[in-house]
Amino acid sequence: DSGVTQTPKHLITATGQRVTLRCSPRSGDLSVYWYQQSLDQGLQFLIQYYNGEERAKGNILERFSAQQFPDLHSELNLSSLELGDSALYFCASSVGGLTYLYNEQFFGPGTRLTVL
Amino acid sequence: AQTVTQSQPEMSVQEAETVTLSCTYDTSESDYYLFWYKQPPSRQMILVIRQEAYKQQNATENRFSVNFQKAAKSFSLKISDSQLGDAAMYFCAYRSRLSGGGADGLTFGKGTHLIIQP
Numbered sequence: 001d002s003g004v005t006q007t008p009k010h011l012i013t014a015t016g017q018r019v020t021l022r023c024s025p026r027s028g029d030l031s032v033y034w035y036q037q038s039l040d041q042g043l044q045f046l047i048q049y050y051n052g053e054e055r056a057k058g059n060i061l062e063r064f065s066a067q068q069f070p071d072l073h074s075e076l077n078l079s080s081l082e083l084g085d086s087a088l089y090f091c092a093s094s095v096g097g098l099t100y101l102y103n104e105q106f107f108g109p110g111t112r113l114t115v116l
Numbered sequence: 117a118q119t120v121t122q123s124q125p126e127m128s129v130q131e132a133e134t135v136t137l138s139c140t141y142d143t144s145e146s147d148y149y150l151f152w153y154k155q156p157p158s159r160q161m162i163l164v165i166r167q168e169a170y171k172q173q174n175a176t177e178n179r180f181s182v183n184f185q186k187a188a189k190s191f192s193l194k195i196s197d198s199q200l201g202d203a204a205m206y207f208c209a210y211r212s213r214l215s216g217g218g219a220d221g222l223t224f225g226k227g228t229h230l231i232i233q234p
Contacts, residue, residue, distance in 0.1 A: 002160070033221055043207060045221035058221050088159060094220075102149065102168070105222065107161035 003027065004093050004108035012114045018079040021111045023091030025072055031055070031096025032074040033105060034066055038087035049074055050096045078113070086115045118143040118210050122225035129198045130233045136183075137193045137228045139208030150184065151209040151222070152193045154202075164206070167191065169213070195230075203232045 003026035013019055025032050034046040036059075045058035049068035060066075063081075068074045078085060088110045094103040119142045129135035141150070152164040167175045167184050175182050179199075183192045195202055208225040 031220075035222075042226045043224040045223065048221050056221050090161060092161075096220075102166070103220075104163060104166075110159055 002106040002108060004091060004106050006091050006108040006111050008111060010112045013081060014116055015081055015083060017081050021076040021089050023074045023108060025093030026106055029093035029095055031094045032068055033092040034076050035090040036087045037090060081115045083115050086113055088112050118223050120208050120210050120223050120225035122208055122228050124228045126229040128231040128233060131198055131200060133198055134194060134196045135198055137206050139191045139225055141189050141210050145212055147213040149211045149213055150191045153207045153209055154204045156204040198232050200232050200234060203230060205229050
């Protein structure tokens with residue numbers, strides 16, 4: 001158990017719908033990362049938040065958005081869903097801060113999204 | 117942008133034997149981290165080993181060791197005395213060490229599926 005929790009574990013929805021995935025980081029971690037794992041794209045970094053502020057964007061679609069709340073949990077919002085958005089979405093957390101200091105990213109168990 | 121390439125989609129090894137998984141990467145940066153992650157059937161991402169680019173010594177964690185060739189941009193993982201529990205997908209990953217603004221998302225390769233033959 002990494003200490004990172006994600007809900008829900010599984011989500012099945014239809015094309016065109018909107019869903020919200022939730023992540024609670026490990027106690028004390030200020031950075032939250034979202035990753036998408038799909039058959040087509042592999043594992044790719046979507047976005048990073050640090051202490052409530054966006055820090056980096058990866059290959060995140062405009063239909064997707066995220067935020068990190070004052071209690072440090074994060075939500076990833078996926079809208080206008082397409083079949084190709086079906087994937088495993090991971091959240092990871094780390095202490096964060098300065099990149100020249102090594103801070104391990106701890107991964108949650110993921111949310112399996114199926115778009116029908 | 118950095119890229120990570122794993123050219124072996126699948127590898128198979130006999131239990132107790134040694135296997136090496138390959139990874140190459142492309143970057144213009146001089147300071148970075150490299151990682152190997154394991155993803156068993158449970159889908160949990162588990163960090164196996166990491167290497168700091170500024171360190172010449174290859175990292176070792178028990179039965180897992182790396183061969184880091186900075187000039188060749190190569191980062192292979194050697195698993196000694198393979199065990200049934202080593203069966204998993206293995207991902208090579210890259211992270212900048214001195215990126216501006218503290219951004220440190222990981223760039224992953226496509227993965228290598230490791231099969232352990234009993």
